[in-house]
Structures are given as structure tokens and as C-alpha cells.
Amino acid sequence: MESLSTGKEVLVQVHDLSVTYHTRLGPLSAVNGVSFDIYRGEILGLVGESGCGKSTLGKALMRMIAPPAEISGGRIIFDNEDIMTYDEEQMRDFRGRRVSMIFQDPLTSLNPVQRVDEHIIEAIQVHEPTTPISAALERARTLIQTLGIRENRLRDYPHQLSGGMRQRVMVGLGLVLNADLIVADEATTSLDVIVEAKLLDEFKRLRDEFNLAILLITHNIALVAQIADRIAVMYAGQMAEIGDVVTVFDDPRHPYTDGLLRSVPNVKLDEREVLYKMGGEPPNLTHPPAGCRFHPRCPLAMPICSLKEPQLLPVRGDASHLAHCWLQQPQPVDEEGAA
């Protein structure tokens, strides 16, 4: 499948996806009607403040949403197949083989009593039961070197590895099965800045080498500026803006994106000497504000913003840059909500 607007091959199509948590205070829409594509071989940065739904969205891509939450609507088309129609067995094969997920803390994802090679061999054998152990071990050996870990670390237990190495092993578990997409949810957050920088270099190299798509979920917008091809900004469970990373950084079209970008500290001395201070806090999603969910904090809010929700539409006809904001789309004239 090709995207008409960009000519790039679409790997995942998310259409109108919603995830609802059923809480004592009523239903909470953590992800609300989100639509976007992930292209093959791209690094897509997904950013937003805590509670904006970015992690929930990442999990929903693998249908890893457990009660009291549920995927309450929408479709996920992965490589032309609707994974919402998969049964549990198909999903189990899909997870790991097609999509792999890396979390913030690798120690909770790796088995503490399994050695590195055992992890990799197990992953191969679960998904490809006919592969003999010797072949699996050989693949583990090549893989570990690709990731910049010395071969003698294969017999180590997770606690013997450093934080950066553990995350590399997690990446390896996805790569060994030739996954098309890696969802990295704050995967570098607990690492020191030098180790983080090296893991990011690794992400870029693997993307180039294996044409891997990476969904980089992070609160650190600077990381996205450094390695992503496109950026998606979420606010209060909705997609606020999405587009090419250079376009969005140079010319953000959603006031939330603009505020967020201007509040990021920059280590360069003569740049951004004063940080922008965004007022207010994200809304309680059991009772989100009417209209645009950002309007109570928006410096440019207009009358219509509190009345009617905008749509995620192209900015000035550019189909690769979408914004969810009334400033970027014509206001309805004949309705009572008109300004």
C-alpha cells in the first residue's frame, strides 16, 4: 500500500482508534479517535506530557490493552491486514514476530534467571518451532554482534549487563525475528545521556540496515529532533499535530506544539535563553473540556474552540502536515457555534 501524499509505503494504518479505561469515576477516554500512519522504515516520534495517552496508544498497536481498559473503537491495519479481527493465537504470533516492544525498564522485561542467548533462542523457537537450536544459536551470535555487544556476553544473565546493553538485548529480541516495527516506549529514559546517545545511534543504524520502522514514544522532544523523520504530538488523548520533523519544528501549527517546543531546554548557550512557560495543566479525562480539549490552556483560543471540536486536517493543503486546530481550518458559518 502506498500513501498517496508521500509515495512512501504505509506499514501501519491506525484509523479512529479509541481506548477507554473504565474507572470508578466513569469511563475515561485515554485515546480518543486517533488516526495516523506509520511508514515502513521510518522513525516516528510520539510525544506529549504524561497522561496524554502516548503509552496507551503504543500498547494498543499490539492490542496489549487489558481490563479495566479496552479498545473501544477503530481499526489497526498492519501490512494490509486488519489485526482487530485476529484471534488470540494470531495475535500471539503477531506480537514479537511483526511488532516488538521495548519498555523503560529492561529488567522487568528480561527474565532474571535466563541468559541472554536463552532469551534469543526462546524467541526464535516460539515463533519458528522448526528452527533447530544450533541455527538459532548461530543467529543469536550474529545478532548480538550487530548490536555492538561482545559475543562472550551471550552467557550472561540480565543483572550482569549494563543498562544500555539490556536495552540492546531487548532491541535484539525484536530484530531476530525480523520485526517490521519496534515500539520503543521511553526506552532510553532511564539511561545516562551518553549511553542514550549511543542507543539512538544504534536505532538509526538498524533502521537503515533493516528498513525497520520505529515508533519512538518519549517525553523528551529533543530526542525526536535528533533522530525522528516525523513527529506526532498528542494532547489529552488526541493527536494535536503530525508532520515531518523539520516542518513541525520550524513551523508548528498547533498552539500546544508551539508551546511545548518553546519550553524545551536547549544546551546551546545562545539559543532559547528564556523558556516558554505554558500555563495550566492537562485536563482530567473523565470530564474533558468541550470543543477543543486544549482550549482552556490555549493562548489563541477563539469562541468556537470551546464549542466545537476541530478535525485533524492538512495545514494549507499539505497532506503530510496535519493539525487539530481551528486556526488551521475554516470555521463553520451557518451553525450556532459559529464565531
Added chain:
Amino acid sequence: MRVIDPTDNLVEVRDLTKWFPVQQGLLAQVFGGKQRFVHAVDGVSFEIRRGEVFGLAGESGSGKTTIGRVVVGLTPPTSGTVTFDGIDLSTLGSAGLRSLRKSMQVIFQDPMASLNPRMSLGRSIGYGLEIHNPEMDAEARRAAVVEMLERVGLAPANYFYNKFPHQTSGGQRQRAAIARALITRPELVLADEPIAMADVSVRALLLDLMNELKRDLSLTYLFITHDLATAKYICDRVGVMYLGMMAEVADLRELYTHPLHPYSQALLAAVPVPDPHQRRTQPMPEGEIPNPINPPSGCRFHPRCPIAGSICRTEVPTYRALRPDHWVACHYAERYLPSGD
């Protein structure tokens, strides 16, 4: 802005060393050889000038938090001295230390862990006054707390006074933790990663608040951070630590433009710049920070250092000033001096 006098030191740290014994199993205790130690801090000297924000930066395991704890007297050093306003902390007993704590307060990273979940914010904040100013009556104490709540931006103060930590947002809790630290009118505030947990939009607000309070209340901060980008917005001088040793200390602007230690250079280059037009191209040093139980010989950074020579493996570099007020511990730092020096 208050002018900082470079000879007026509020805190002086000299040859500070802090080792922690490694817990050993029974067999190792009976048959094993020597007790082993984690070399958390090894021979560090620096001073904090009255009215400045001194930043301590470094990766996890560099010893920056341990230094902070020793400076405010939360833990005694293994050797070396800490002097606060001319008083050597080691000469004080526990009562003397307690009365000095009024002048040295701490803001921690996680406000949920530093505020008592069963006390209202007002009670938590006023608690320091109950201990350090017992002569104050309840009414005066309440008035002081209300004033401090307003100062830190928790208004209306009477509303927040009765709130419990779980009823407030992360940013509000950190403001309360700042109020709790400042209520005793300290001179020195140790801020250990005070904004690392906050969202990016809240960080800017907290930094602003800390700068404003410093000015209004004539504070001195020891600001511990792993993030040199954040340090830029608050620190006057910065010390870069590596594996228990001070690699480099300089004025912030000087350090960021002329880092003389290869480790400071790597650390500065590793900070991601939020601009897709400025992507990092230089490679990062090999490996990760080693185990502080058996630190490398010579210069501790030598196994990862791109310019290490044979002397670096055997000799500990001297900590020396290569430019005015710019100290560095590297055998080859001269080659990074800007031309003209």
C-alpha cells in the same frame, strides 16, 4: 542581581572522600580477604560561593548525590572536611548539626517521597518551624506557612493549606516541597534533581520559581543534575563529576564554550539538542561508567577516553586551574585551550 564575591565561600569542601563498605556474605566474611568499598567520592575539593547556584553534573554513579548528602551533614565523610560558613561540620555534635540544618535545607527529586502522605501540605510545611522555631505560636506559624504557600505560587493559600499530597498535581507537590525547604529561611538549599520528574511544561515554571526565590530570599543553591541543558537555566558555576572525582569546574558559560576535559566534552555533546537542523554527528565514548568498587587506575576516565595516553593509565591527573577560575583534572587538557591562551 546580587553580585557574587568570588572570595566569599559559604561552603568549602576539601579532599572529601566517602567510601561505603560492600555488604559481604557470611562465607566471605569468615574466609574472605579484605573488606571491599564502593568509592563513591574520592578526594573532591570545591567551594560554593555565597549567593551562587553551584551545579554538580554527571552520570548516575558519579557520586554527585553523595557529595550533596555530605555537604548538608546527612552523612559523615570518610575523610576530608566540609566547612559551612566557617564552621567545620565534623566539629559539631548531633545537636549542633540539627540547629545548623535550619540553615541547610534539601529539595529532593520525588515530592511524593518527601511529603508525608498523611499530613496536609500546610502541616508538612509548618513542621520545620515546629522543630526549629519552637517559640513560635500556632497562629504565627500558620501565617508564615500561608505566606510561603503564596510565594511558591500555591494560591489561594488557604485552599492548598488543607490539601493532602495525593489531592494535588506533581507540579503543585514539588512547589510544596520547595516551600517546606524554605520555611526555615535557610542560607543553603541542596536541590537534588528537583525537576527531573516534572513534565517539560512544568519544568520551565519550577526553574523560574527557583530563580525567583533565590533572588528574593538571598539563597545559595547546590543544584545536582544529570542534565546539562537544564543546568544552563539556573547554574552560575558547574562541576562535572566522573566516578567519584571532580573532572572539571568552571563558570557555566566558560565550561559550555571551552570544556577542557574530554569527559565534559562528551557529556555536553551527548545532550540532545531540540533542533532537527543540529543533529549530532560526533561519536560517543566507548562503554559505560565502570564499577566504583574497583575504579580504573590513573585517570578514571582513561578506558573510555578518546585521547588517553600511557600516563593516563598510571598517574592520577593533578586538579589544576588552566584558565582563570577554570579547574580541570586531565593530563592533556592543555591541548584544548583556546588559541591565544
